[in-house]
Amino acid sequence: MSSTSSTTRTAGRQATADRPSGSASSGATQPAGSTEELEPGVHRTVLTSGLRVVTEQMPGVRSAAIGVWVGVGSRDENAATDTASTHGCSHFLEHLLFKGTSERSALDISVALDAVGGEFNAFTAKEYTCFHARVLDEDLELAVDIIGDMITSSLLTDEDVEAERDVILDEIAMHDDDPDDVVHNLFAAQAWGEDTPLGRGIAGTVESIEALTRDQIEAFYREHYRPENIVISAAGNLAHGTVVALVERAFARNGFLAGVAAPVPPRTGEPLRVAPGEVRATRPFEQVNVVLGMEGLRRDDDRRFALGIVNAALGGGTSSRLFQEVREHRGLAYSVYSFAGAHAESGLVGVAVGCLPSKVEEVLDVVRQELRALAAEGITAEEVARGKGQLRGGLVLGLEDPASRMSRLGKAELVHDELLTIDQVLDRISSVTVEECRDVAAEIFSRPEILAIVGPR
Amino acid sequence: MSSTSSTTRTAGRQATADRPSGSASSGATQPAGSTEELEPGVHRTVLTSGLRVVTEQMPGVRSAAIGVWVGVGSRDENAATDTASTHGCSHFLEHLLFKGTSERSALDISVALDAVGGEFNAFTAKEYTCFHARVLDEDLELAVDIIGDMITSSLLTDEDVEAERDVILDEIAMHDDDPDDVVHNLFAAQAWGEDTPLGRGIAGTVESIEALTRDQIEAFYREHYRPENIVISAAGNLAHGTVVALVERAFARNGFLAGVAAPVPPRTGEPLRVAPGEVRATRPFEQVNVVLGMEGLRRDDDRRFALGIVNAALGGGTSSRLFQEVREHRGLAYSVYSFAGAHAESGLVGVAVGCLPSKVEEVLDVVRQELRALAAEGITAEEVARGKGQLRGGLVLGLEDPASRMSRLGKAELVHDELLTIDQVLDRISSVTVEECRDVAAEIFSRPEILAIVGPR
Numbered sequence: 017m018s019s020t021s022s023t024t025r026t027a028g029r030q031a032t033a034d035r036p037s038g039s040a041s042s043g044a045t046q047p048a049g050s051t052e053e054l055e056p057g058v059h060r061t062v063l064t065s066g067l068r069v070v071t072e073q074m075p076g077v078r079s080a081a082i083g084v085w086v087g088v089g090s091r092d093e094n095a096a097t098d099t100a101s102t103h104g105c106s107h108f109l110e111h112l113l114f115k116g117t118s119e120r121s122a123l124d125i126s127v128a129l130d131a132v133g134g135e136f137n138a139f140t141a142k143e144y145t146c147f148h149a150r151v152l153d154e155d156l157e158l159a160v161d162i163i164g165d166m167i168t169s170s171l172l173t174d175e176d177v178e179a180e181r182d183v184i185l186d187e188i189a190m191h192d193d194d195p196d197d198v199v200h201n202l203f204a205a206q207a208w209g210e211d212t213p214l215g216r217g218i219a220g221t222v223e224s225i226e227a228l229t230r231d232q233i234e235a236f237y238r239e240h241y242r243p244e245n246i247v248i249s250a251a252g253n254l255a256h257g258t259v260v261a262l263v264e265r266a267f268a269r270n271g272f273l274a275g276v277a278a279p280v281p282p283r284t285g286e287p288l289r290v291a292p293g294e295v296r297a298t299r300p301f302e303q304v305n306v307v308l309g310m311e312g313l314r315r316d317d318d319r320r321f322a323l324g325i326v327n328a329a330l331g332g333g334t335s336s337r338l339f340q341e342v343r344e345h346r347g348l349a350y351s352v353y354s355f356a357g358a359h360a361e362s363g364l365v366g367v368a369v370g371c372l373p374s375k376v377e378e379v380l381d382v383v384r385q386e387l388r389a390l391a392a393e394g395i396t397a398e399e400v401a402r403g404k405g406q407l408r409g410g411l412v413l414g415l416e417d418p419a420s421r422m423s424r425l426g427k428a429e430l431v432h433d434e435l436l437t438i439d440q441v442l443d444r445i446s447s448v449t450v451e452e453c454r455d456v457a458a459e460i461f462s463r464p465e466i467l468a469i470v471g472p473r
Numbered sequence: 474m475s476s477t478s479s480t481t482r483t484a485g486r487q488a489t490a491d492r493p494s495g496s497a498s499s500g501a502t503q504p505a506g507s508t509e510e511l512e513p514g515v516h517r518t519v520l521t522s523g524l525r526v527v528t529e530q531m532p533g534v535r536s537a538a539i540g541v542w543v544g545v546g547s548r549d550e551n552a553a554t555d556t557a558s559t560h561g562c563s564h565f566l567e568h569l570l571f572k573g574t575s576e577r578s579a580l581d582i583s584v585a586l587d588a589v590g591g592e593f594n595a596f597t598a599k600e601y602t603c604f605h606a607r608v609l610d611e612d613l614e615l616a617v618d619i620i621g622d623m624i625t626s627s628l629l630t631d632e633d634v635e636a637e638r639d640v641i642l643d644e645i646a647m648h649d650d651d652p653d654d655v656v657h658n659l660f661a662a663q664a665w666g667e668d669t670p671l672g673r674g675i676a677g678t679v680e681s682i683e684a685l686t687r688d689q690i691e692a693f694y695r696e697h698y699r700p701e702n703i704v705i706s707a708a709g710n711l712a713h714g715t716v717v718a719l720v721e722r723a724f725a726r727n728g729f730l731a732g733v734a735a736p737v738p739p740r741t742g743e744p745l746r747v748a749p750g751e752v753r754a755t756r757p758f759e760q761v762n763v764v765l766g767m768e769g770l771r772r773d774d775d776r777r778f779a780l781g782i783v784n785a786a787l788g789g790g791t792s793s794r795l796f797q798e799v800r801e802h803r804g805l806a807y808s809v810y811s812f813a814g815a816h817a818e819s820g821l822v823g824v825a826v827g828c829l830p831s832k833v834e835e836v837l838d839v840v841r842q843e844l845r846a847l848a849a850e851g852i853t854a855e856e857v858a859r860g861k862g863q864l865r866g867g868l869v870l871g872l873e874d875p876a877s878r879m880s881r882l883g884k885a886e887l888v889h890d891e892l893l894t895i896d897q898v899l900d901r902i903s904s905v906t907v908e909e910c911r912d913v914a915a916e917i918f919s920r921p922e923i924l925a926i927v928g929p930r
Contacts, residue, residue, distance in 0.1 A: 133866015409590010
């Protein structure tokens, strides 16, 4: 539960912040304005303004994907109890950037990319905001120009703020009608505290959205949308130098690139305390939705690859222990899976299940039993081998999609402090041992329980 | 609202049956066992048993997508009022085919494809059932072998029927908690009648699922899972002859291919009457969800390309009239879009909106006003040009994905009676005139209204 998308018809969940992925070397050591090759076909340029451009050339495709990754999200907002709360501001702002610039109206922005059949959207997560497009290669210039205009020159008029406030209030109501959204938000709120930067929901509350002023949003925009806090990633049929030139032109508006700065390094922070405990919310749904988990690993923890394999064995596919036991053998639930998410200072692991109210106790018994077995015995050599195959296959299949490659580069550059090429990631997966899986499972799955339950009564 | 997926963690809607797409020439005129080239890189073989194999070779990819399309869906079931109702049987059976054969347990099936990181799933629609996988090219043989085993040799044990019955009852509860699913099902039920083949929901009802017996399901399996009623489509890094050989081996189990038959031709039928009117369901949601529409076009109607462009202008993107008026200008709703779906005998068009209860009347006013304007004046030359670009761009971007190409071939072969190559589809889109758009809009959007509303009170 880490992002809220903007212009899609139905806002799907995107666990974008939650997956281990390759990452780029810190920009601090590289001369400004210079370009380096990170791996074959992957280039990175740091402009003197601190803006970073990372691209990957993919032979054999006719399209390109581009993403503008801004290092701001709900965790950069003030606590909701504060009198000048900015809770929900990142997401509100993301919506407003589609509403027009001095050059383009909201309609102009929409018309331009609709006319070429491009996909164009944005989402806000706890740690970043991303504007992304996928277009035919010949339309990449158009896409860069429009996104550059939006990022640098949005007007944020009073009228647009008021219309969009209503849209966001409706979006919040929509999420409130989604049991999965509700239970994952409740789980995070219990784990980190509902008034903490990581524990709060991304979209804000009805109260915080009603209270936000145009001036607050504009100040937030000026503070966070700065070149040194932005990574632009692209993948597809493109040449790195051309993309850099397009970016330099599109983002030069409003003197946006005029300053000199070093890129903002990835977030770090002291480990964050996680609060075990149980929390329930009564909703008039047919199903009961449950998330049961515990504290996981922080993002830079080397054991994340072993945890990824343990997670695959626990609830990562239809061959997983949970799918087999909860669904195949007992018929207790249609949807059951496990997850492992990570931020700079804290991570969470958990199991999510939706079931009929009469099955909740048995579901919880089975899940707890599986977690205890995992903590006590780890996973088998066969499960380790299968988990490696699963992660490897998923990674390689994803490489054919320009949007996946674009996301990999953008997130790596923005949130990680180390570059792993795809081959390095594959090597890290391959080198995980049964003992490492056992050790990480023993440590994590014996931690005190966090339980969120949403349903009738 | 035309399909229900099986093994995904959360069952997303897939409007698979509802889009115009290219199609293959009828197999009846082709000698059994022969192969023809339909367009460059696309080959089609009809086996003597009537099983069809259509493949497309894609240079530059390392993966392959395969789909087994069975010409059976909820519309082939008996009415729910019948004493021996088979309502929900297609979808129940689709679930059961994952539960094991004489060669493989359910776990074996899951393990094999999880171990190579493949994506493997299935969905049931009103007109067909599809089992599909995406794998690395070297794993295509494995995928074909497993799906062939499932299709030809599933055991359907009593124990599995009982466990899966509970899973499906939970899945029905999950759909009942999804406002979008509820309102679209209600709209179809109002339009076609809730006890008609097209008007009924795909998953069945609690009552129909509780009543289905193993014998009914097995009889349904034997009746509909026959080679002449099945199309296998594949796209990616593959050779047609190899795929045909893999299919001939994998589907030879149980004497499945032993008979001689001609492929079942695409469904046809007399035009179906659509009943205008209003229907409401009270649910304790935060939002009100509305679908407002009317009778559309049947699948083989040549005006579908013009209607596609009109639909794009009405509510097909963020530049569309509805998105601009309902969301951008008035802030009435986060999600608003239009759709045009078609079956052999009947189609529906409509507008779907989710909004706060206080906004419903204004939303309906605005939507009705836009539909009236469309019927009276059609769309502008600029909108026609933009709609063409939108359809063209979306089509070309989709071609890079093996799964999209596989779906195009499978649906074309199974449900259409004419082959359109991609270039032919692009030509048909390009040749649409402003007048054709005006005429089809005038006819369709002046038809009597069908309205479904789901929400509180």
